[in-house]
Amino acid sequence: MPYDDLLSIARTVTTRAAALAKQRRSEGVEVAGTKSSVVDVVTEADRETEALIRALLAEARPHDGFFGEESGAEKGSSGLTWIVDPIDGTVNYLYGIPHYAVSIAVVEGDPDPASWSALVACVVNPAASETYTATVGGGAFLGGAAIRVADSVEPAQALVSTGFAYDSVRRAEQGALIARLLPLVRDIRRQGTASLDLCSVASGRCNAYFERGLSPWDHAAGVLIAREAGAQVTGRGEAPPGRDLVLAAHPDLASSIEKILGQIGL
Ligand code: IPD
Ligand code: CA
Numbered sequence: 001m002p003y004d005d006l007l008s009i010a011r012t013v014t015t016r017a018a019a020l021a022k023q024r025r026s027e028g029v030e031v032a033g034t035k036s037s038v039v040d041v042v043t044e045a046d047r048e049t050e051a052l053i054r055a056l057l058a059e060a061r062p063h064d065g066f067f068g069e070e071s072g073a074e075k076g077s078s079g080l081t082w083i084v085d086p087i088d089g090t091v092n093y094l095y096g097i098p099h100y101a102v103s104i105a106v107v108e109g110d111p112d113p114a115s116w117s118a119l120v121a122c123v124v125n126p127a128a129s130e131t132y133t134a135t136v137g138g139g140a141f142l143g144g145a146a147i148r149v150a151d152s153v154e155p156a157q158a159l160v161s162t163g164f165a166y167d168s169v170r171r172a173e174q175g176a177l178i179a180r181l182l183p184l185v186r187d188i189r190r191q192g193t194a195s196l197d198l199c200s201v202a203s204g205r206c207n208a209y210f211e212r213g214l215s216p217w218d219h220a221a222g223v224l225i226a227r228e229a230g231a232q233v234t235g236r237g238e239a240p241p242g243r244d245l246v247l248a249a250h251p252d253l254a255s256s257i258e259k260i261l262g263q264i265g266l
Pocket of ligand 1: 085087088089090091162163165166192193194195211213215218
């Protein structure tokens, strides 16, 4: 399989980070600070988990770059960069909802989703003991089992997952859009962890996922996992997935969902 060595490092580092996050959760978690808004929180465990990941990667891959949610970017010389969300789903984590993840991807090129090329991805949900992996061209896996996107359905039968930004003005727009979308689909899920939303499309646990306003670390790993499972993942139109939009679904369903989103004002 291509990129086996990188995948092995990604899996080891993500698994160790997930164990630390789970341990800290069991000891009790409090808000350590806020970021873009009063509801955009960070815990000490987010910071500690990212520090562990950064230290392990510096040892295993000293020439690679690093780009993490909590501690920022550092250029490398190898052309590869590790994109890290130490705890995706921080609000779930804070409340003890067992649906959060450590998300790590290795990308080639500039650490910018508009142009990077993802090679390897690993997303671990410690509370569910689930590990999703993918390598480009090598398929996507949940544990040891290959996963595939669900067969295409009509939009009216589609279970659609989404997420909301931390900014209240944007939330008002997103709420209005959901009110128009809900009558047109099977149902809506807002599970609170973008990386796992993408993994859910990959494993057929939902039919489609879309979100606006995501940061690179939220979707770097999940996009590769969803694509390797057969999903189409794009931004608006032909654009690559990014802050403006991430839309993932079976290729036949993705175009219908995109059309509907356009009609209701996305
Ligand atoms: C958030 C989650 C959430 C999504 C937000 C993200 P965080 O990441 O992935 O599901 O709706 O847009 O910011 O803050 O928990 O790492
Ligand atoms: Ca995140």
